[in-house]
Amino acid sequence: MTNYNAVFAATFAAGAGVMGMAQTADAQHAGHNNGMSDFDVYASSEYGFCDAKKIASVWGQSIWEGKMTLANKVRAGLTDLADADIASAEGVRCDWSEAELTYADATQLASYWGNSIEEAKSKVADLMSGMGHKRFVETFADAMADQTEGDEYDVGGNFETYVASSYGYCDAKKIASVWGQSILDGKLTIASKVSAGLTDLADADIASATSVSCDWSEAELSYDDAQRLADFWGNSVEEAKSKVATRMSEIGHKRFVEAFDYVLR
Structure with missing residues (x-):
């Protein structure tokens, strides 16, 4: 499975990105961790949108600010506190559309669990709502690791194109x-x-x-x-x-x- 956060970080570091993202990264720009901005730190981490949504709920923030909070905890080596915050936000639900997984991932998980693709999407939502993105991906990494090198490269390239766009x-x-x-x-x-x-x-x-x-x-x-x-x-x-x-x-x-x-x- 492609690490889309890492792709995003590499693209962003090269100067590409949606204007609103770029402005926010500039505002947060203080990054001193090997020259990485806070957004770079978040994007290169194993955390995802669902984790940021949960962190944001805990701290009364926007999801973007939740991403920056995660970056600060990663930078400070306090991922155990981030994980505790995510675990505490059990009432915050993440649906399939927020899972940052592809249809191919859903197909692989459906095969792994022995159910339909729609049932797999629903199960992803339930599990990710309970444990967050990072723990979900850690738990089911093997089940989603069947894509070929070519598939990974193509998806990554398309993601870079999206990030470099104005959308x-x-x-x-x-x-x-x-x-x-x-x-x-x-x-x-x-x-x-x-x-x-x-x-x-x-x-x-x-x-x-x-x-x-x-x-x-x-x-x-x-x-x-x-x-x-x-x-x-x-x-x-x-x-x-x-x-x-x-x-x-x-x-x-x-x-x-x-x-x-x-x-x-």
Whole structure:
């Protein structure tokens, strides 16, 4: 199974990334661990979105800030405390779309467990909700390790294409909804459309997913971004976060960042 966090870290370190991510990484930029930013530290770790979601719940943060909290604990050698926080957030559920696994992973796990792919996806959600992403992957690494070297390389390359694009998590969530995919597969679908020069079709899919909402925690913006937008709109930070969620739910991440680029930079 591809370590997508590591791919993301390598790409990000090379200077690629969605504008909102890049701004946040710059704001968090203090990284002194071999020159790594906090985002690099998180992305190169074994933690995933579900872990960040649980950490964020414990500390009352956005999921992006949860990723930075994980990075700080990794940097300080306090992963035991991070693991304890994740374990304590048993009421925080992670669904299949948040599992950061591919359809191929679901197929392999279905074969391993002897059930259907849909049943495997449901079981992944249940288990990951109980133990988090890192512990799940550690537990079932062997069951998901059957992809060939070529498969790993192709998926990794597509993921790099997604990261280097202007699309974000909310866009991938909408694409995934249109095509009945996990959010990771949605990211890879976006990458395929970018590679083929079919971003107009990606944009049309995103625009069609009007019923898919994205909350502030999925916006991939920082607290500083929220403050800038609050000043621009003349309201409180919490009201700005709510407005971001509403607007991004309507138009997606890429179009939102394009529309408010001059405020966020």
